[in-house]
Amino acid sequence: MTRAALRTPLCALCLALLAGCGSSPPVHHYALARPEAGGPVSGSARVLVEILPVAVPEGLVRSNLVLTDGQGWVSVLESERWLAPIADDLRQIVADGLWRTAWAADSYQAPVPGPSTALPQYRLALRLDRFDAFSGWTATVAGSWTLRRLPNGPVHGCRWEGRQPVDGPDVAAAATALSDASRRLAGRIGDSLRRALAAQADVCPEEDESR
Numbered sequence: 225m226t227r228a229a230l231r232t233p234l235c236a237l238c239l240a241l242l243a244g245c246g247s248s249p250p251v252h253h254y255a256l257a258r259p260e261a262g263g264p265v266s267g268s269a270r271v272l273v274e275i276l277p278v279a280v281p282e283g284l285v286r287s288n289l290v291l292t293d294g295q296g297w298v299s300v301l302e303s304e305r306w307l308a309p310i311a312d313d314l315r316q317i318v319a320d321g322l323w324r325t326a327w328a329a330d331s332y333q334a335p336v337p338g339p340s341t342a343l344p345q346y347r348l349a350l351r352l353d354r355f356d357a358f359s360g361w362t363a364t365v366a367g368s369w370t371l372r373r374l375p376n377g378p379v380h381g382c383r384w385e386g387r388q389p390v391d392g393p394d395v396a397a398a399a400t401a402l403s404d405a406s407r408r409l410a411g412r413i414g415d416s417l418r419r420a421l422a423a424q425a426d427v428c429p430e431e432d433e434s435r
Contacts, residue, residue, distance in 0.1 A: 248303070249303045250303065251303050251304075251305060252303060252304050252305070252395070253305050253306070253307040254289065254304070254305070254306055254307060254395075254396065254399035255306075255307045255308070255313065255403070256306060256307075256308070256310060256313035256314065256317070256399075256402065256403050256406060257308070257313040257314075257316045257317045257320070257403075258403055260320065260324070260407065265324075267327065268327070269323075269327055269328065269329035269343065270326070270327040270328070270343065271326060271327065271328045271329075271343055271344050271345070271346065271417070271421060272328070272329055272331040272336055272341070272343050272344070272345045272346070273322055273328045273329070273330060273331065273345075273346045273347070273348050273417065274330075274331050274332045274335065274345070274346065274347045274348065274374070275315060275318060275319055275322075275330045275332050275348050275350075276332060276347065276348065276349045276350070277311060277315065278310075278311040278312075278314050278315045278318075278350050278351070278352055279311075279349075279350070279351040279352065280310055280311045280314075280351075280352045280355075281352065281353075284310055284352065284355055285309075285310075285311075286300070287305040287306050287309070288300050288301055288302060288304065288305055288306075289301045289304040289305065289306065289357075289395060289398065289399065290356065290357075291357055291358070291359045291395070291398055292356060292357070292358050292359070293358070293359050301395065304395045304399075310352070310355065311352070313406075314350070314352060314406055314409075315350075317403075317406050317407055317409075317410045318348070318350065318409075318410045318413055320410070321407065321410035321411060321413070321414050322410070322413070322414050322417060325411070325414040325418070326414055326417050326418055326421070328346075328414075328417060331345065344373065344421065345373070345374040345375075346371055346372060346373055346374060346377075346417065346420065347371075347372045347374055348369060348370070348371055348413065348417075349369060349370045350367055350368070350369040350413070351367060351368045351369070352365075352366075352367050353366040353367055353368055353383070353385070354366035354385060355402065357390060357398040357399075357401060357402055358390065359390065359393060359398060360390055360392065360393040360397075361389075361390055362387045362388065362389055362390055362401070363387065363388045363389075363390055363398060363401035363402045363404075363405050364385065364386070364387050364388075364405065365385070365386060365388070365402060365405035365406050365408070365409050366383070366384065366385035366386070366409075367383070367384060367385075367409050367413075368381070368382070368383040369381070369382055369383075369413055369416070370382075371413075371416055371417060371420055371427060373420065380416065380420065380427045380428065381428075382412070382413075382416050382427065382428035383428075384409055384412040386405050386408045386409065386412075387405070388401040388402070388404045388405040388408070389401065412429065415429040416428055416429065
């Protein structure tokens, strides 16, 4: 066999190895905000809520999913990512939840001057305090929020932290648990809005009324 004949398959093998080294695993995307059945999807609003952008800790301003194992090791998963920024999806979950539970329309993008409507108006500010998942165990979501009747009503401050079982060792199970816990947080915010509309002194429910 000639030297040229040997060189051809060797070059092909080298190119194949280089291609394999240069390839990266496929990227999977997960949606925190997911369609939810039940509740009104259309109709007339009964209250307007100015839902401000969600405040998110610096460590969560990333698209990668982050998992913690049983030993406390934290893994930033480069090929497992959220489809949208956590702050944006969480705000959408809250907006959808308020509409479905209290007929509350989000007025942040289209503010309405107070004298132009007879509907009650509120301002909601939410801060995400915790957002983590332990692989195969539990996901924890915690948030603090303030709710104020506009223009000069009292400010109510609430906080909720909830845990959601992670039904499986895979990343998809962790993403689902974080999504479910986020919807529970939105449910608690809806509870506080309904209590405020009912003129209750304490708008922060003690039990998880949204479940």
